[in-house]
Amino acid sequence: MMDSNLDKIIYKALEGAELEKEEIVELLLLDKEDDLNKLFGAARRIRSREFGNKIFLYGFVYFSNYCRNGCSFCYSRKSNEIERYRKNTEDIMDIAVKLKEAGVNLIDLTMGEDPYYHSSGFEDVLEAVVRTKKEMDIPLMISPGVVEYDLIDRFKSSGVEWYALYQETHNRRLFKDLRKNQNYDKRMDTKLYAKNIGMLLEEGIMVGVGEKIEDIADSILEMKSMKADQVRVMTFVPQEGIPLQASAENDEYLELKTIAVLRLVCQKSLIPASLDIEGIDGLKPRIDSGANVITSIIPPSEGLHGVAQSCKDIDDGNRSVVTVEKILDSMGLKAATNMEYKEHIDQRMVQHV
Ligand SMILES: C[S@@+](CC[C@H](N)C(=O)[O-])C[C@H]1O[C@@H](n2cnc3c(N)ncnc32)[C@H](O)[C@@H]1O
Ligand SMILES: C[C@H](CCN)[C@@H](N)C(=O)O
Numbered sequence: 001m002m003d004s005n006l007d008k009i010i011y012k013a014l015e016g017a018e019l020e021k022e023e024i025v026e027l028l029l030l031d032k033e034d035d036l037n038k039l040f041g042a043a044r045r046i047r048s049r050e051f052g053n054k055i056f057l058y059g060f061v062y063f064s065n066y067c068r069n070g071c072s073f074c075y076s077r078k079s080n081e082i083e084r085y086r087k088n089t090e091d092i093m094d095i096a097v098k099l100k101e102a103g104v105n106l107i108d109l110t111m112g113e114d115p116y117y118h119s120s121g122f123e124d125v126l127e128a129v130v131r132t133k134k135e136m137d138i139p140l141m142i143s144p145g146v147v148e149y150d151l152i153d154r155f156k157s158s159g160v161e162w163y164a165l166y167q168e169t170h171n172r173r174l175f176k177d178l179r180k181n182q183n184y185d186k187r188m189d190t191k192l193y194a195k196n197i198g199m200l201l202e203e204g205i206m207v208g209v210g211e212k213i214e215d216i217a218d219s220i221l222e223m224k225s226m227k228a229d230q231v232r233v234m235t236f237v238p239q240e241g242i243p244l245q246a247s248a249e250n251d252e253y254l255e256l257k258t259i260a261v262l263r264l265v266c267q268k269s270l271i272p273a274s275l276d277i278e279g280i281d282g283l284k285p286r287i288d289s290g291a292n293v294i295t296s297i298i299p300p301s302e303g304l305h306g307v308a309q310s311c312k313d314i315d316d317g318n319r320s321v322v323t324v325e326k327i328l329d330s331m332g333l334k335a336a337t338n339m340e341y342k343e344h345i346d347q348r349m350v351q352h353v
């Protein structure tokens, strides 16, 4: 039987060839079960070729949910009347110890654009970073939002390996709707600055926020061209007290298809399966779509929030390494050791230079 166009595109990706935008759009529009299974199967084949059966685990510490911004999609947006908290250095250290002992490969220190830090300098944050690095020697990601370059220099010189800053979309008009009064180019320049001084970069988008399929394809090609070390997609989760509503046409496979197409296009990149969208139930489908990093592992009863799901599966311990490892085991996959993760990122950092 003649190969379908889908077969040709998948063959091309398996051969390591670059896909055209039209081919990416075609993959994102798939809706038949057999075709979806072909796409996800190809993504798994490429993941196992690049990473074997090893999956990386990231702990998540949202240490301050105060924010000066008003992103239309975000529960932490300034005007939202929510329970706000700011963890001090000791709290952050205690949580980081628990996460390391639990077996995560990296700790992601995330904050809202907290006016306290922006006005008083980031000494507390830097102290927590320096102490975590020194006392625990675990790879760190910092997700502080847009900050000045000299602070990024200080994060790097403190040993922080990763900088995460998601554009959400590379469609400038949509960006303006999502990140009100924020500057598209400043956000892009800040993450590229971090990459240019040798930090590993995580870029990301959201789906279900009013984007077109072509916008997703443009973002995938943009993430490829900036050579982001980690590339993510998250489905918008509606929140109380925010203006953005879920878009009408809701394709429940869109995030999974985007993960799979990211795998076909950015074959060597790390791709998260975030627990922050559907909790632990969302893990298997995202891993089956080609993701190779499990993010948003949050220790229970520490008063920590997720971002998209502020409470889901946290205090019942479902976002734990133990729970995650059982699921990986059932899939014939294994959590990477810290040594394996560090070797991987050391190799990446060398290639950056
Ligand atoms: C990592 S957190 C906070 C870090 C920092 N304040 C920033 O905005 O870059 C922000 C990210 O979480 C994701 N996010 C926030 N609200 C969400 C929601 N309701 N649904 C899905 N993803 C969401 C967005 O991709 C956003 O860039
Ligand atoms: C969005 C967060 C990461 C920020 N660097 C976290 N909830 C996650 O899903 O990994």
Ligand code: SF4
Binding pocket: 067, 068, 069, 070, 071, 074, 075, 076, 077, 078, 111, 112, 113, 145
């Ligand atoms: S996404 Fe980040 S910057 Fe935007 S409101 Fe949420 S915490 Fe603040």
